[in-house]
Amino acid sequence: MRKAGYELLDQLGHGGFGLVYRGRPLNNTPYTPSQEVAIKFTNCSDIHLWTTLPNSPDQIPLEAAALVALESVTSVVDLLGYGQISLGNDDVFTLVMEKPAGCLSFASYLRRQAPLTESMAFFFLEQLVSIVMAIHRCGWVHGDLKPSNLLICDQDQLKAIDYGLAREVVNDQCIVPAAGGTLLWNIPPERINGVYDLVKSTVWSVGVIYYCMVFGKLPFPSLRKAKNSPLRWHHNISSGAKFMLQRLLDPEPNRRVAIQDLEQLIQTNAPPSGVLEIQRLLN
Numbered sequence: 001m002r003k004a005g006y007e008l009l010d011q012l013g014h015g016g017f018g019l020v021y022r023g024r025p026l027n028n029t030p031y032t033p034s035q036e037v038a039i040k041f042t043n044c045s046d047i048h049l050w051t052t053l054p055n056s057p058d059q060i061p062l063e064a065a066a067l068v069a070l071e072s073v074t075s076v077v078d079l080l081g082y083g084q085i086s087l088g089n090d091d092v093f094t095l096v097m098e099k100p101a102g103c104l105s106f107a108s109y110l111r112r113q114a115p116l117t118e119s120m121a122f123f124f125l126e127q128l129v130s131i132v133m134a135i136h137r138c139g140w141v142h143g144d145l146k147p148s149n150l151l152i153c154d155q156d157q158l159k160a161i162d163y164g165l166a167r168e169v170v171n172d173q174c175i176v177p178a179a180g181g182t183l184l185w186n187i188p189p190e191r192i193n194g195v196y197d198l199v200k201s202t203v204w205s206v207g208v209i210y211y212c213m214v215f216g217k218l219p220f221p222s223l224r225k226a227k228n229s230p231l232r233w234h235h236n237i238s239s240g241a242k243f244m245l246q247r248l249l250d251p252e253p254n255r256r257v258a259i260q261d262l263e264q265l266i267q268t269n270a271p272p273s274g275v276l277e278i279q280r281l282l283n
């Protein structure tokens with residue numbers, strides 16, 4: 001455990017298993033005392049996947065190992081410390097993470113701003129793809145990509161949080177049993193059949209988030225509809241945007257755009273740069 005002291009402030013959020021508090025470093029920490037942190041507490045009995053780091057025999061949750069492995073990715077929040085503590089009768093694992101200044105949940109942003117202009121949606125799609133690819137190049141997959149696991153910082157920069165479902169990728173694949181995830185955001189239609197590939201489902205999640213940015217609503221009301229219904233266009237969008245959505249949200253995982261082709265898909269279907277600039281100036 002890296003030792004450091006933090007003062008707990010108010011609760012930032014809570015999810016299925018974790019409670020997250022805003023914290024302030026005490027004077028004995030290497031972190032700048034004025035900079036706030038996010039401290040996530042998870043009951044150890046709720047953590048099912050543990051691992052070790054190469055330089056230590058200590059067991060740590062896979063979530064912590066993912067954050068260590070992704071340390072160099074700027075759009076992934078920094079891990080500042082971790083460790084196990086006892087609270088009453090419970091053993092609790094704590095993760096101390098960077099809390100980027102002036103950030104807002106991307107879910108709240110979309111609730112207020114979506115549908116976005118095609119230009120803005122593309123601007124965030126590019127960032128989302130670069131986050132997915134940076135994580136992929138480190139040999140991991142986020143596993144739970146959705147707007148509430150993205151922060152929007154400094155007005156328009158995305159950062160991904162919550163690595164509780166992150167997994168290591170081997171040969172561009174990560175086959176997992178049908179458990180975890182959030183229905184309709186990151187659960188693709190192929191999961192109806194049981195085990196599925198988290199890498200292909202991440203491409204699906206990118207499509208769901210992009211669709212929500214463009215239309216302000218989820219693409220499908222249920223997994224069954226996602227498997228059998230064509231995509232609906234709620235207002236007119238460019239043929240490039242339609243093509244990208246069809247490739248990202250193909251219900252057949254082997255036909256869906258492969259992660260290796262994601263960057264090329266968005267580069268070749270970008271709105272013309274003049275249109276992008278003018279639309280951004282108007283926003």
Ligand SMILES: Nc1ncnc2c1ncn2[C@@H]1O[C@H](COP(=O)(O)OP(=O)(O)OP(=O)(O)O)[C@@H](O)[C@H]1O
Pocket residue numbers: 012013014015016017018019020038040077097098099100105144148149151161162163164
């Ligand atoms: N590094 C961070 N900086 C700022 N806020 C954060 C940070 N980490 C978590 N939060 C806040 O705490 C909330 C819950 O965190 P997190 O998603 O990691 O918990 P969880 O229990 O895994 O959630 P879920 O079950 O919804 O996936 C987030 O939605 C966010 O509002």
